[in-house]
Every structure is written in structure tokens, then in C-alpha cells.
Amino acid sequence: MEELARELFPGVRLTTIRTDKFHSGYFSVHLLRPLRAGDASRNALLPSVLRRGTRTLPDQTKIADALDSLYGSSLEPGMRQMGETLAIGFQAAFPDDRFLPGAADCLSRVVALGGEMLLDPATRGGLLRDDYVRSEGQNLHDRIEAAVNNKRGYAALRARELMFQGEAYGVFPLGKAEEALRIRYQPLTKYYREALRTSPMELFYCGSAGHERVEEAVRRAFMTLPGGSARALPETGPEPENSELRHVTEEMDVEQGNLVLGFRYKRSGRADYPALAVFNELFGGGDASRLFLELREKRSLCYAVDSGVERYKECMMVTAGIDFDRREETEEAILRELAELARGNISPEELETARRSVSSGYLEGLDSPSAVCAFRLGQNLLGSGGDLRQYAALAAEVRAEDVARIASEMKPELSYFLRGGGEE
Amino acid sequence: MIRKEWPRCGVERWEGKTTAGLPVFVFPMPGFQTKYAVLAVKYGGCDRRFLLNGKWKDTPAGIAHFLEHKMFEMPGYSAAERLTALGASPNAYTSGGMTEYVFSCTENFDRSLEELLRFVSTPCFTPEGVDRERGIIGQEMSMYEDDPARRVDRRFFRALYKEHPIRDPITGTMESIASITADTLYECHRLFYAPGNMALCCAGDIDPEKVMELAEKLLPPGKEVPRRDYGDEDGLNPVSVRLEEKMAVSMPMFELGAKLSWRSDSRAWARYMLLADLSCELLLGWGSPLYSQLYDAGVINQSFYVETYDFPHGGVCYAGGRCPDPMRVLGSITDAASAFRMDKAAAERLERLKRARLGGFLMSLDAPEDLADLQAESYFDGWERMELPSLVDSISEAEAEGFLREVFRPERLALSVISPL
Numbered sequence: 057m058e059e060l061a062r063e064l065f066p067g068v069r070l071t072t073i074r075t076d077k078f079h080s081g082y083f084s085v086h087l088l089r090p091l092r093a094g095d096a097s098r099n100a101l102l103p104s105v106l107r108r109g110t111r112t113l114p115d116q117t118k119i120a121d122a123l124d125s126l127y128g129s130s131l132e133p134g135m136r137q138m139g140e141t142l143a144i145g146f147q148a149a150f151p152d153d154r155f156l157p158g159a160a161d162c163l164s165r166v167v168a169l170g171g172e173m174l175l176d177p178a179t180r181g182g183l184l185r186d187d188y189v190r191s192e193g194q195n196l197h198d199r200i201e202a203a204v205n206n207k208r209g210y211a212a213l214r215a216r217e218l219m220f221q222g223e224a225y226g227v228f229p230l231g232k233a234e235e236a237l238r239i240r241y242q243p244l245t246k247y248y249r250e251a252l253r254t255s256p257m258e259l260f261y262c263g264s265a266g267h268e269r270v271e272e273a274v275r276r277a278f279m280t281l282p283g284g285s286a287r288a289l290p291e292t293g294p295e296p297e298n299s300e301l302r303h304v305t306e307e308m309d310v311e312q313g314n315l316v317l318g319f320r321y322k323r324s325g326r327a328d329y330p331a332l333a334v335f336n337e338l339f340g341g342g343d344a345s346r347l348f349l350e351l352r353e354k355r356s357l358c359y360a361v362d363s364g365v366e367r368y369k370e371c372m373m374v375t376a377g378i379d380f381d382r383r384e385e386t387e388e389a390i391l392r393e394l395a396e397l398a399r400g401n402i403s404p405e406e407l408e409t410a411r412r413s414v415s416s417g418y419l420e421g422l423d424s425p426s427a428v429c430a431f432r433l434g435q436n437l438l439g440s441g442g443d444l445r446q447y448a449a450l451a452a453e454v455r456a457e458d459v460a461r462i463a464s465e466m467k468p469e470l471s472y473f474l475r476g477g478g479e480e
Numbered sequence: 481m482i483r484k485e486w487p488r489c490g491v492e493r494w495e496g497k498t499t500a501g502l503p504v505f506v507f508p509m510p511g512f513q514t515k516y517a518v519l520a521v522k523y524g525g526c527d528r529r530f531l532l533n534g535k536w537k538d539t540p541a542g543i544a545h546f547l548e549h550k551m552f553e554m555p556g557y558s559a560a561e562r563l564t565a566l567g568a569s570p571n572a573y574t575s576g577g578m579t580e581y582v583f584s585c586t587e588n589f590d591r592s593l594e595e596l597l598r599f600v601s602t603p604c605f606t607p608e609g610v611d612r613e614r615g616i617i618g619q620e621m622s623m624y625e626d627d628p629a630r631r632v633d634r635r636f637f638r639a640l641y642k643e644h645p646i647r648d649p650i651t652g653t654m655e656s657i658a659s660i661t662a663d664t665l666y667e668c669h670r671l672f673y674a675p676g677n678m679a680l681c682c683a684g685d686i687d688p689e690k691v692m693e694l695a696e697k698l699l700p701p702g703k704e705v706p707r708r709d710y711g712d713e714d715g716l717n718p719v720s721v722r723l724e725e726k727m728a729v730s731m732p733m734f735e736l737g738a739k740l741s742w743r744s745d746s747r748a749w750a751r752y753m754l755l756a757d758l759s760c761e762l763l764l765g766w767g768s769p770l771y772s773q774l775y776d777a778g779v780i781n782q783s784f785y786v787e788t789y790d791f792p793h794g795g796v797c798y799a800g801g802r803c804p805d806p807m808r809v810l811g812s813i814t815d816a817a818s819a820f821r822m823d824k825a826a827a828e829r830l831e832r833l834k835r836a837r838l839g840g841f842l843m844s845l846d847a848p849e850d851l852a853d854l855q856a857e858s859y860f861d862g863w864e865r866m867e868l869p870s871l872v873d874s875i876s877e878a879e880a881e882g883f884l885r886e887v888f889r890p891e892r893l894a895l896s897v898i899s900p901l
Contacts, residue, residue: 120767124832127839201730312622344564356615412567419513
């Protein structure tokens with residue numbers, strides 16, 4: 057795999073990764089936006105509105121026809137959250153020309169369609185279409201409301217909202233349901249133009265085409281991108297100090313209780329991530345983790361238990377699906393396992409297992425064009441240079457002391473429980 | 481082993497059979513880091529009634545899934561932990577027609593494969609272990625109970641089928657798994673986990689002959705598998721037209737669809753499922769006139785999906801999603817299907833969909849998991865998946881039109897709805 061990054065315009069970076077390994081190619085374009093309460097719904101709405109139609113393909117049927125003709129290529133709107141930054145835009149997958157009859161040239165056509173979708177949408181009187189904005193606003197509203205359907209996911213969202221109240225990270229990336237309904241086409245058009253002009257942009261390609269051919273296709277497709285303004289993300293403030301552990305309980309009509317424990321930690325440096333990942337794998341990330349073995353296999357407390365360390369924000373969330381009357385027992389067991397790790401009670405075998413699993417995860421990423429590009433996007437945002445192979449090697453060298461140090465830095469701040477009503 | 485090649489798709493496959501009768505398939509993928517293996521057993525949630533010594537025997541719903549959970553226990557250790565220690569990620573799945581034991585890794589492939597072959601052929605159950613597992617599976621069921629997507633699906637199958645075991649959850653119920661003992665598990669393992677009823681499929685940068693050698697050495701012979709029964713043919717109309725229940729959801733969720741008439745010839749069945757898939761996409765998929773009409777009117781949204789699914793002796797096609805008025809979707813679909821004509825625009829769309837299917841097939845060749853899993857599935861189903869492009873080619877306009885008129889008649893459709901409290 058040979059990787060080449062260059063700035064197409066100030067603040068607009070194209071990274072191309074050339075490889076003959078795949079039957080498919082991948083292309084994506086992202087506008088980086090800060091996560092903020094006031095903008096959340098607009099950010100979430102924009103890609104869906106743009107995906108409704110372009111100037112030459114003004115409705116969904118025409119877009120679908122075009123993609124089907126390109127051998128089932130996909131071009132999906134998307135939003136990825138990385139800490140307090142959002143990457144909004146589109147991602148495409150298409151079959152590699154080498155395996156298609158004739159001169160299909162899916163690459164140039166999909167990139168051209170991506171450019172048109174972002175820069176040249178279907179408009180009326182020069183503004184985004186009112187009917188598309190209303191209809192996608194309603195859909196966004198329904199999607200936000202539907203968060204309640206997934207009970208575990210909902211519990212995790214609520215916990216985040218409570219723990220990070222007043223911080224950008226506490227903002228639900230889709231925004232608030234009622235806001236989604238209030239967005240009108242004129243202000244959204246204004247916001248869209250501003251986002252195009254001022255957002256830092258990242259574009260990625262992974263596939264068999266040469267760097268120059270991709271760059272040429274991208275330059276052609278994004279020729280009309282407005283320039284002239286600085287493209288930068290606002291600086292994020294310092295992380296707040298850790299506060300006391302507080303308990304919150306909420307009720308819903310559910311069969312199973314969902315417990316979420318939220319922790320904060322202090323990151324020593326950007327390069328620390330492989331160590332954090334190994335800690336997480338060992339603590340609650342994998343099927344050989346302390347939490348999985350202790351809570352599920354040994355005590356049958358739960359079917360699902362997970363810990364997740366956030367890479368772009370100094371926090372960790374642990375979730376477990378349990379019976380309503382076993383909250384205390386579960387919480388104690390989770391904190392006890394963490395304390396054990398902090399004391400350095402880590403066997404060489406479990407450390408090796410966790411290191412292998414994390415290394416292997418990084419290496420497996422090399423087999424997926426979208427994973428390779430997603431990893432690079434994250435690295436760019438953090439200003440880190442390492443690639444997946446280097447991270448795999450770093451993970452293999454993490455020591456027990458590193459894991460113990462990270463465990464000792466994790467401070468519980470919130471215990472949230474979503475449970476059914478009535479008697480225990 | 482013999483080597484087969486599909487040069488136009490850039491794929492090769494090695495295949496052979498061990499002396500004990502286990503079919504082995506290997507897709508070499510040079511340059512890939514991931515090495516993946518699946519040991520699949522043709523025994524799933526629907527395999528509950530079988531002929532033993534001349535008598536029909538019934539086993540409880542959820543037995544195949546319970547067995548899957550318990551197989552990882554080995555004398556004195558856990559196979560899952562050992563695989564993880566080797567750097568592999570193990571997992572297992574039970575569907576209606578099969579149970580799959582899988583792992584992926586980037587190192588120690590041979591040793592992990594040895595462990596996989598060993599633990600799947602070593603039953604080791606104790607009453608205490610079985611009781612503990614009941615607790616874990618109970619929690620798994622509670623989690624599914626809170627998942628409206630699962631519940632709407634469950635109800636949908638209940639509405640369609642009267643006898644077929646697909647109407648019961650694959651996990652079984654608290655009541656049904658209460659009667660499972662170590663002895664029942666031993667018996668089902670002995671009867672169904674035989675090499676002739678299994679397949680080993682691997683993909684990645686691996687040596688096919690080495691895979692064969694390990695399979696030859698480690699998988700013991702077994703007997704012929706008992707005949708199974710999937711209930712009497714229910715006819716094509718549903719048992720109930722509409723089933724509804726309430727839970728904490730934001731707006732109604734629905735699933736609606738029809739049974740497909742089963743064909744015993746495996747290639748004909750695979751082709752029929754493909755016809756179902758393309759026809760449904762043609763009538764209801766993203767880009768169909770009906771989809772955009774319903775979407776523009778706010779009747780459906782991005783959560784709308786249309787799919788097909790098959791299992792032993794049956795299959796369904798269905799659509800679902802979140803929507804304010806499921807009855808309106810139902811009415812629009814039956815109207816559109818009865819009015820459907822294969823005019824020029826529809827015929828062109830069908831051609832595009834076929835082309836898209838070809839591209840989708842090519843793109844699926846990049847995932848070692850997909851290659852191996854789909855190989856196991858199509859092997860059990862009795863057709864050659866690498867021939868999918870020619871199967872796609874063979875679907876005609878007249879067949880698609882006939883399918884839509886026939887299957888989406890109002891009397892053929894069942895509707896399952898979860899509505900807000």
C-alpha cells in the first residue's frame with residue numbers, strides 16, 4: 057500500500073492509498089465541523105438534504121438509477137463523530153474497473169457524482185429545496201426520537217448527556233428532535249455555503265488507480281469549491297477536572313436493566329492510544345476481558361458487557377445489561393476489577409492476549425479500504441502520523457505498568473441505570 | 481485437493497474432502513492480513529424434529545443455539561479463551577438452518593484451526609455448566625425482548641407460519657430451554673455434528689494443503705445424520721393477517737411480506753430466491769417509483785428496507801421500517817403490485833438492478849468472512865455461489881412480473897406491527 061497526501065487547496069487535503077489488493081475502490085469526502093449545540097441538527101440534516109438530488113439528477117430515483125448503472129456503486133451520506141468534532145459528508149464504494157466489462161470507469165463517475173452532490177445540489181431560486189429540507193427535517197426528527205428504541209444505546213446516550221452537561225461532548229450529534237423540525241431552507245442554505253467555505257476538508261481514495269489519475273478526477277469534480285476563507289476548526293478547551301461519583305436512575309418500560317458507568321482519565325500524550333486500546337481490551341473490550349469473564353462467564357450477571365475508551369475525548373464508558381436488582385453487585389464488580397488492574401494484578405498471559413487482539417485488530421484494518429481511510433482521518437484529526445502497521449507494533453509492546461497506570465487514572469464520575477418501573 | 485479458478489472475478493478456490501467425509505474449501509487471498517475460518521454444521525434452530533430408530537423425536541426450541549453456547553467448554557479449559565490467547569477472535573452463530581463456529585486472526589492460523597476442529601468435535605457438558613449457561617442465555621433473551629426490531633420480526637414469522645419451526649425464536653424461550661439437560665446436548669451433538677453434515681471454509685493468505693492436513697487429522701468420522709421434519713406444508717397464505725403489540729417505541733415499526741413457495745431442487749430454489757430479491761427491489765427498492773412516491777409523501781423514510789430470507793424448507797420476502805401508518809404502506813404495495821406492468825422503464829430498471837447485483841457480487845469478494853460464510857451456506861443449500869453472475873443473467877422480465885403479481889396479492893401478505901404505548 058502506498059499512501060500519498062497533498063493539499064489540493066488551502067485546508068483541503070486529499071489522501072490516496074494505492075493497492076491492487078481489492079475488487080473494489082473507496083472514496084470519501086468530509087467537512088470537519090465542531091460539535092456544538094446550536095449546529096448539531098443542521099450538520100446532521102445537510103448530507104441527507106444534499107443526497108436528495110443534484111442539479112443534473114434532481115431526485116432520488118435518478119440518483120439510484122445512476123448508481124445502479126455504475127454496477128451497484130454506493131454513495132451514502134454520513135456523519136462520524138470523533139470526540140468534539142464531526143466529519144460530515146459522503147462515502148462511496150464501487151467495483152474496480154479491472155473486473156468490469158468495457159471501460160466502465162466507475163472511479164471518475166462516482167467521484168464526479170460525489171462532487172456534484174456536495175457542490176451542486178438541486179435548488180429552487182438558488183436555494184436548497186424547501187420540500188427536501190422539510191421532508192429530511194421530519195426524517196431527522198423521527199430518527200432522533202427512535203433513539204429510544206434501542207435501549208442499551210439509549211442508556212449510553214443519556215449517560216453521556218448527563219456526564220458531559222455543559223461540554224460539547226454532551227451534545228447529541230443528531231441534535232434535538234424539535235430543532236430538526238424548525239430548520240428552514242433559507243437559513244440552511246446560508247449555513248451550507250458557510251460550511252463549504254470555512255470547513256477544513258478531508259478526501260480519501262483507496263484502490264488500484266494511480267495517485268495522479270485520482271487527483272485529476274477529484275480536482276475536476278471539486279473545481280468549483282469556494283475558496284478565499286481560512287478553513288480551521290476552533291481550538292477545544294481544556295478537559296474539566298474529575299468530579300465526585302454520582303448515581304442517576306431512570307425508568308422505562310423495559311425487560312432488562314442497562315447500567316452505564318462513566319469514567320474520565322488524563323491523557324499523557326497523543327501517542328498513548330495503543331496502550332489505551334490494550335488496557336480497554338484487557339478490562340472490558342474483548343471476550344477474554346476481565347469484565348466478560350467475571351461478570352458474564354463466572355457470575356452469569358449479564359449477557360453483554362463492554363467497556364469503550366474514547367480516543368478523542370478523555371473518557372471511558374462501561375455498559376452492562378443486567379437484572380433490575382443487581383445494580384450494586386455489578387457496579388462493585390466493575391470497580392473491583394478496575395482496582396485490581398490499577399494495583400498491577402495483571403498476568404503475563406492476559407496481557408499478551410490483549411496485546412495480540414489489539415495488534416490483530418489494527419492489522420485487519422488493512423484489509424478494508426474504508427477502515428484504512430477511517431483510521432487515517434482519525435490520525436489527521438489528532439495530528440498523529442502513525443499508520444496501522446506501526447500501531448500494531450506499538451500495541452505489541454505495551455507493558456503491564458502502562459495498563460496499571462491507565463487503570464489508576466480512570467476516575468468514575470457517573471453511574472446511570474435505566475430500569476423498568478415497579479418492584480424489584 | 482483440486483484448484484478451481486474464476487479468472488474474470490479474480491478468485492481461486494481449493495477444495496477437497498477428508499477421509500471422514502468433511503468437505504474443505506479454501507480461498508487463498510494473497511496480501512490480506514486477515515485469515516478466517518468457519519466450521520459450519522448443517523443443524524440450526526429449525527432442526528427440532530427428527531427420525532430416530534424409526535420414531536419421530538421432538539427436541540425443545542433453542543436446543544441448537546444452546547449447544548452452540550456450550551461447545552466452547554472443553555475439559556478443564558475454555559476454547560474461546562485459548563483461541564483468544566492465540567490472538568484469534570472466535571465467535572459462533574446459530575441461524576434457522578445452521579450453526580457456525582468461526583475465528584479470524586492475523587497470526588497462529590494453524591494452531592487456531594486445530595483448536596477450532598478440536599473443540600467443535602469434543603462435547604463436554606456438565607449439569608452445573610448447563611445451568612450457568614441457562615442464566616446467560618436468559619439474559620440474552622431479555623436483551624432481545626427489549627429490541628423492537630427483533631420483536632416485530634418474531635411476530636411476522638408467527639403471523640405467517642402455523643407449523644414450521646421458524647415461527648419460534650432461535651434462542652427458544654425460557655420455558656423451552658428449561659428442559660434442556662447435558663444428556664440432550666450430548667445426543668444432539670452425536671447425531672448432527674458429523675463430518676458429512678459439516679463444512680470447513682477458510683479464506684486469507686493461507687496454505688490450502690495445510691488446512692486439509694489438519695482437518696484430516698483432527699475431525700473424527702461420524703454416522704449418517706437422521707432425517708428431519710419441518711412441519712406440514714402450511715400453504716402459502718398466512719395464519720394471521722395482522723399481529724400487533726405495544727412497547728416503548730417512538731413510532732410504529734412494521735414488517736410485512738409473504739411466504740415463498742419452496743422448491744426442493746436446490747439450484748431452482750437459489751434462483752427463485754434471487755428472482756424474489758430482484759423483483760422486490762424492482763417494486764419497492766430505493767429508486768423504484770413506489771419508493772419515491774411513499775418517501776416524498778412522508779409515509780416511509782430511510783429506515784425502510786426490503787429483503788428476502790431463507791431457511792430449511794422455506795423462505796420469505798418482506799419489507800419493513802418505522803412509519804406512522806403501516807396500513808397505508810400495505811395498501812400501496814398491493815395496489816402497485818397488481819397494477820405492475822413490465823413496461824420499458826421497468827425493464828430498463830431490471831437490467832440496471834441486475835448489473836448492480838453483479839457489482840455487489842464482485843465487491844463481496846474482498847471480505848474473507850463473506851467469502852467463507854457464503855461458501856458454507858451455498859454448499860449446504862446445494863448450489864455454486866461463484867455462478868451467481870450467470871444466475872442473475874438468467875432472470876427474465878416475464879418472471880419478475882409474474883412474481884410480483886402472484887406474491888403481493890393481499891391474501892398472501894401478513895403484517896406485524898409494534899406500536900407505541
